[in-house]
Amino acid sequence: MAEPEGQELSSPSLATSMGGHAALPPLLLGTYTPKMDAKGRMALPAKFRNRLGEGLVMARGQERCVYLLPTDEFRRVAVQIQHTSMGNRAAREYLRVFLSGAVDQEPDKQGRVLVPPMLRDYAHLGQEVVVIGVGTRAEIWDKQAWEEYLTSKEQGYSDIADDVLPVVDF
Template identity: 50%
Template structure:
């Protein structure tokens, strides 16, 4: 489970240092791809495999499944963190997420999300006011 918000910098070579507490779960490799809301998703390989299996069982006759699968898999890049826990974010993914030097790396349960720091702060300011209002709809009877 990935938790918390971290603020690493993207270096001139497009490398991003992953938070130390995330690294043990990513030692076997990871997949980075386009996510929703103009962020990037980073999955441990095992979790990406689970997502792949779910999509494999979805009906390819559904146009939405085909479109989602195409965008997801075409954008995906399998990476391995280097000895310092850095991953290289491909240029097309940096452009998609509008990444500048300042990034926000957030734990999002079974995945990590990478945001441009300004975009993350803007998103958070817009989303936080509704957070308590939607809790009952998202997690009925849990919280």
């Protein structure tokens, strides 16, 4: 199971030096390519285990991926959606789909989680998967779907950088 180039920014001094507060949650960063076995189990990237570790929630993500969220982050998102007016049809529909596809998980002693068949089917996951860090959550993608998505967004990534990013000195 290859685990290239991922990072976890969890150091209080790093968070503070980046203009944040020491209480900021660690960021899940990087791209990993674990294998999924025939039973739907896959090892969490080692760098994510401390953050996602003891309890996490898997849910339907956008663009046919599976979200991996620490339990606290999942609760924060669910509460935020629930605070949207019950008169808002789009919010009700999103909440139904999001919560009905959510599953609590605890990694086993080897750091593996079981991706339930419903979520594997939703995201078209087979043996070849990619796990990406996306800040406070991770996403599981079918490897080919991720490569196609990344290729299709590459030019747009460059084109919109000036509009999306504030002035940042690298």
